Amino acid sequence: MNLRIEPGDGVPIYLQIVEQVKRAVALGGLKPEAGLPSVRQLAVELTINPNTVARAYLELEHQGVIYKRQGQGTFVSSQAAEASKRERQKIVGALFEKALIEAVNSGMTAAEIEEIYRHLMHRYKLETL
Amino acid sequence: MNAIEAHQLTRVFGSVRAVDSATFDVAPGTVLGLLGPNGAGKSTLLKLLVGHLRPTSGTAAVLGRPLEKRDASLWLRIGYVAQQRYLPDWMNGAECLRFAHAFRPQWDEARVSRLTSRLEVPLETKVRNLSRGHYVRLQIALALAHSPELIFLDEPTSGLDPAARHELLALLVEEIGERACTVILSSHLVEDVERMADTVAIMDGGRILACGPVDEVKTASATLEETFLEYVGRRAQ
Numbered sequence: 001m002n003l004r005i006e007p008g009d010g011v012p013i014y015l016q017i018v019e020q021v022k023r024a025v026a027l028g029g030l031k032p033e034a035g036l037p038s039v040r041q042l043a044v045e046l047t048i049n050p051n052t053v054a055r056a057y058l059e060l061e062h063q064g065v066i067y068k069r070q071g072q073g074t075f076v077s078s079q080a081a082e083a084s085k086r087e088r089q090k091i092v093g094a095l096f097e098k099a100l101i102e103a104v105n106s107g108m109t110a111a112e113i114e115e116i117y118r119h120l121m122h123r124y125k126l127e128t129l
Numbered sequence: 130m131n132a133i134e135a136h137q138l139t140r141v142f143g144s145v146r147a148v149d150s151a152t153f154d155v156a157p158g159t160v161l162g163l164l165g166p167n168g169a170g171k172s173t174l175l176k177l178l179v180g181h182l183r184p185t186s187g188t189a190a191v192l193g194r195p196l197e198k199r200d201a202s203l204w205l206r207i208g209y210v211a212q213q214r215y216l217p218d219w220m221n222g223a224e225c226l227r228f229a230h231a232f233r234p235q236w237d238e239a240r241v242s243r244l245t246s247r248l249e250v251p252l253e254t255k256v257r258n259l260s261r262g263h264y265v266r267l268q269i270a271l272a273l274a275h276s277p278e279l280i281f282l283d284e285p286t287s288g289l290d291p292a293a294r295h296e297l298l299a300l301l302v303e304e305i306g307e308r309a310c311t312v313i314l315s316s317h318l319v320e321d322v323e324r325m326a327d328t329v330a331i332m333d334g335g336r337i338l339a340c341g342p343v344d345e346v347k348t349a350s351a352t353l354e355e356t357f358l359e360y361v362g363r364r365a366q
Binding site for chain 2: 007008009010012013014039040043044047048049050051052
């Protein structure tokens, strides 16, 4: 799992972990039933207080993203995949929105924007022109 | 029972109130980050708690033992990394370790050699010839050798290069994870405190200006650094 935390950030470190795990699940970096590192492992890896990691895991468990299997560790729950669909829509939607605002602000017309969209869909073989 | 309970703890040097009415608790198994600029009173507060100084007034209990009733047995449960040099200049690292061993029945030789190799403590160099970084590493090995329940670290990362600093923090994370020990970490580095601490006490001019869980002490939407500067700056005005 490739997490990065920014101690200088206004966002509490435990929330940074929560958000990044949710994002990784939503975008498929973490598949359902994938194992997460132990609290101690992740704390050492990120050089942060183990209590902070434990708090993040507890929060993720409350939100149904991960679950503990007695004596075996922590795993991504299968419901998380379903929930992550909405999360994914949110993330991708926000990215599209950002691009759209940029386009509108730079004076592009709806037709021009749509053209870009169709070109991209074609390039990635998602739809023919 | 809290690992530390301090109530109105005060130490006066002449006309200076180096520690002024410090009141706070530290829950067992948590890390308290003591954040303050140079001269804030952090070192004096730690010295009061480890018993190197007597308070002018106020009370504190460390591991359930009131300061005035402490005895040598408490030392076996505490580790202390001081900011000043106090180890004998004429000893080398190995001799310092052997000396400390003599006072601590629960000394674990395997653990000590793991610590010294991990921290790259130069064992053959005389203390007088140790750089600040190497001196701190030796002190840390000495402070952790007997697996203390409570660890006081006074600015342990100052004077360390980034790699050594990271190594020290990683070692601390492992200690906390494995043994659930309580740690009091003083620093003027906000990042160290934010990484390591459950609770933070912001100190300046001998007073504790704010104390609580890190995320609560941070004022809304501000970083810990901004909060710290705000408290310290507010006092300066």
